Amino acid sequence: MKAAVIHGSRDVRIEDVEIPDLKPGELRIKIGAALTCGTDLKVFKRGYHAKMIQPPAVFGHELAGRISGIGDGVQGWSSGERVIVANSAPCGECFFCQHEQEALCDDLLFLNGAYAEYINVPARIVEKNTIQLKDETNFADAALTEPLACVVQGVSDCRLWPGDRVLVIGAGPIGLMFTALAHNLGCHVTVAGRGEERLDAAKRLGAYHIVNMTGKDDVVAGVRERYADGNSFDVVIEATGKPEVWEAAVALVRKGGLVNFFGGCPSDTSVSLDTGRLHYSSITLKASFHHTPDSIRKALEFIEKGVIRASEFVNGEAPLSELPALLNSMVEGNRAVKTLIDVTR
Ligand SMILES: [Zn+2]
Numbered sequence: 001m002k003a004a005v006i007h008g009s010r011d012v013r014i015e016d017v018e019i020p021d022l023k024p025g026e027l028r029i030k031i032g033a034a035l036t037c038g039t040d041l042k043v044f045k046r047g048y049h050a051k052m053i054q055p056p057a058v059f060g061h062e063l064a065g066r067i068s069g070i071g072d073g074v075q076g077w078s079s080g081e082r083v084i085v086a087n088s089a090p091c092g093e094c095f096f097c098q099h100e101q102e103a104l105c106d107d108l109l110f111l112n113g114a115y116a117e118y119i120n121v122p123a124r125i126v127e128k129n130t131i132q133l134k135d136e137t138n139f140a141d142a143a144l145t146e147p148l149a150c151v152v153q154g155v156s157d158c159r160l161w162p163g164d165r166v167l168v169i170g171a172g173p174i175g176l177m178f179t180a181l182a183h184n185l186g187c188h189v190t191v192a193g194r195g196e197e198r199l200d201a202a203k204r205l206g207a208y209h210i211v212n213m214t215g216k217d218d219v220v221a222g223v224r225e226r227y228a229d230g231n232s233f234d235v236v237i238e239a240t241g242k243p244e245v246w247e248a249a250v251a252l253v254r255k256g257g258l259v260n261f262f263g264g265c266p267s268d269t270s271v272s273l274d275t276g277r278l279h280y281s282s283i284t285l286k287a288s289f290h291h292t293p294d295s296i297r298k299a300l301e302f303i304e305k306g307v308i309r310a311s312e313f314v315n316g317e318a319p320l321s322e323l324p325a326l327l328n329s330m331v332e333g334n335r336a337v338k339t340l341i342d343v344t345r
């Protein structure tokens with residue numbers, strides 16, 4: 001089969017790869033939809049991800065498809081069934097799994113290889129994070145389950161209430177998903193971000209105000225131009241993964257408010273925070289990471305109810321053969337939110 005293989009920094013090649021034999025407990029999925037993701041872009045730039053992927057390795061992790069092979073001992077699935085498969089599963093046994101923090105599992109098992117015709121799903125992910133789709137759910141919508149599950153976790157950590165004034169900084173796929181879910185909960189959402197297409201999507205998804213940061217760097221100044229009273233947000237969600245924006249998020253939250261540092265920054269970076277403001281304004285800092293089997297299921301519910309649809313997040317389609325060029329254009333600033341990869345071409 002054809003598959004995308006990452007060899008190192010900015011080095012992804014489309015190669016002929018043997019489909020591995022199925023091991024006991026595994027399922028083979030014929031990929032129906034694979035989506036690009038900001039994490040892929042990070043990995044593409046760096047050439048690896050300490051936890052998720054070490055080159056050379058098949059690449060891509062947001063997928064949905066149809067069961068096309070069943071390993072020995074697998075119960076309850078049949079060939080042809082339509083499923084989503086998460087990109088990881090926790091062990092269920094370590095300290096963190098036992099304390100309802102499965103996203104922090106010491107032994108998270110990751111799955112890569114969505115940019116390919118087929119993928120073999122390891123037994124643990126078959127057991128814990130493979131879910132059957134309703135007949136009417138299409139593969140492209142379903143493939144949003146994994147990133148959305150991370151956002152579901154983030155929203156739950158923010159304890160949002162109807163009427164909350166929420167600032168989302170960043171209008172990439174993650175910022176847009178926060179916007180849609182917060183709006184769905186009845187929050188009053190402001191989005192600060194860049195790129196006309198992305199900001200238009202933010203409006204369609206329910207953002208009440210837009211702070212257009214195109215060509216600007218200072219988020220605090222940009223937001224205060226719009227809101228004279230400055231720190232009026234109950235909750236600020238950082239979805240860019242830049243240390244200076246983490247600092248801006250703290251400056252923009254109200255007394256007693258909550259900041260969620262959702263965007264992971266490059267390793268070995270640090271931030272400087274005003275201790276007086278944190279303490280005397282009683283600010284809560286959260287940093288949500290990854291997803292759990294429960295948030296995967298909740299995310300799929302939002303998709304199957306129609307709250308989140310691929311048409312709002314996927315603004316292009318490309319054949320597998322063009323994936324390396326697409327990743328390079330993303331490094332160079334192509335602001336497509338997500339691209340659907342046709343793995344058959
Ligand atoms: Zn992803």
Ligand SMILES: [Zn+2]
Pocket residue numbers: 090091092093094095096097104105106107108
């Ligand atoms: Zn564990």
